Amino acid sequence: MKPFEQLVADHGPTVLRVCRAVLGPGPDADDAWSEAFLSALRAYPELPWDANHEAWLVTIAHRKAIDVVRRRARTPVPTDQLPESPSLLGIPGNDDDELRQAVAALPLRQREAVALHYLAGLPYAEAAELTGSTTAAVRRAAADGMAKLRAFYRRGQQPAADVAAPDASEGAIR
Amino acid sequence: MTAENPAAQDTGAGPELDLLTRLDPEQLERLHHRLEQEAAATGILDLVFTTTDTPVGTLLLVATEQGLVRVAFASEHHEHVLAGLAETVSPRILRSPVRLESAVRQLDEYFAGRRRVFDLPLDRRLSKGFRAEVLHHLPAIPYGRTESYAQVAAAVGNPKAVRAVGSACATNPLPVVVPCHRVLRSDGAFGGYLGGPEAKAYLLGLESAA
Structure with missing residues (x-):
């Protein structure tokens, strides 16, 4: 069994991306990340030795992020079904307005699908299982979410002179 | 524990996702x-x-x-x-x-040559039995002094267990802090050391200079 530190080092960034995709960057995503790793550390000794660590951590983080969404909404949801509606809740205290707008503009289902499939690298079927949805619905939500982010990104790029510079998307950004 | 560069992750999904993947280390x-x-x-x-x-x-x-x-x-x-x-x-x-x-x-x-005795709580759970007895004795060898494996064996009440003293020192879970480097062979040779002979020579040189 690997030292837990190894899991934090290997998967901490991906888990934070998932939390931020669902919650936007800011204190809520940080809380979800912290709660996820704390709860994973508690359960870690009982984890089967051959478990997929990243999928396990992403599952926990997704659950914690949804907990935060529910707390934020201040209206307890009695079932696993979450209302599919654009986030009107605001994401306070973040330092990246561009990203906040891009993410907040997506309905929760699309944020989840983009986070789990594109950021955490889960196959559509696993993302569907995690969110209590179907493979087809997750595929569609991920595609719709990506289309909106793409449109947002293009809008954001238009003021710049060289919109189509192909290398602009390579590697680390900023 | 090598972390990937957290700022860069190729998601294969195009530039719009870079907005989401950008992280501050x-x-x-x-x-x-x-x-x-x-x-x-x-x-x-x-x-x-x-x-x-x-x-x-x-x-x-x-x-x-x-x-x-x-x-x-x-x-x-x-x-x-x-x-x-x-x-x-x-x-x-x-x-x-x-x-x-x-x-x-x-x-x-x-x-830096400014400390001769460590004052730290130790958890000795990694040494058992005779090896633990040997390691308990080692801090009694004063800074800058040495003992032979045979002297240590005698000090812990088992003069014939010279080889066992050697293996206790060789498996010391707390080297430097528990000074197994102060134990030498009876002929004055260094004997083995977990951190290599150069490290043992360095520690003994440090302590004799002070």
Whole structure:
């Protein structure tokens, strides 16, 4: 069994991306990340030795992020079904307005699908299982979410002179 | 423990996702620090570690709630040592320099020639039986002095167990802090050392110069 530190080092960034995709960057995503790793550390000794660590951590983080969404909404949801509606809740205290707008503009289902499939690298079927949805619905939500982010990104790029510079998307950004 | 560059991840989904994948390494460091504190506060952090650079190479320091449990030379391969502790003690391990500040400070003082005795809580769970008795005796050898394996065997009441003293020293889980480097062969030769003969020579030279 690997030292837990190894899991934090290997998967901490991906888990934070998932939390931020669902919650936007800011204190809520940080809380979800912290709660996820704390709860994973508690359960870690009982984890089967051959478990997929990243999928396990992403599952926990997704659950914690949804907990935060529910707390934020201040209206307890009695079932696993979450209302599919654009986030009107605001994401306070973040330092990246561009990203906040891009993410907040997506309905929760699309944020989840983009986070789990594109950021955490889960196959559509696993993302569907995690969110209590179907493979087809997750595929569609991920595609719709990506289309909106793409449109947002293009809008954001238009003021710049060289919109189509192909290398602009390579590697680390900023 | 090599982290990927957290700022760059090829998601294969195009530039719009770079908005979401961009992460600040300092932010991850802050989250790590918070995890260390919250895990320790809730009592689910069994082992903490840090590394410190010394004249005998980078040392790995590992502690439990009770105290320092393991010091390892680079030649032992720190990742292997941590993997072993994950099996034998607990996999609930986090890097946490804050919890090992006084051990690091005392080692700095020792290597600067300003400290002769370590005053640190030790967790001796990794040594058992006769080996544990040998290691308990070692701090009684004063700074700057040496004993032979035979003298140590006699001191712990088993004069014939010279080889066993040798293997106790060779498997000392707390080198430098528990001074197995002060034990030499009866003919004056160094004998083996976990951190290599150069490290043993360095420590003995440091102590004889002071």
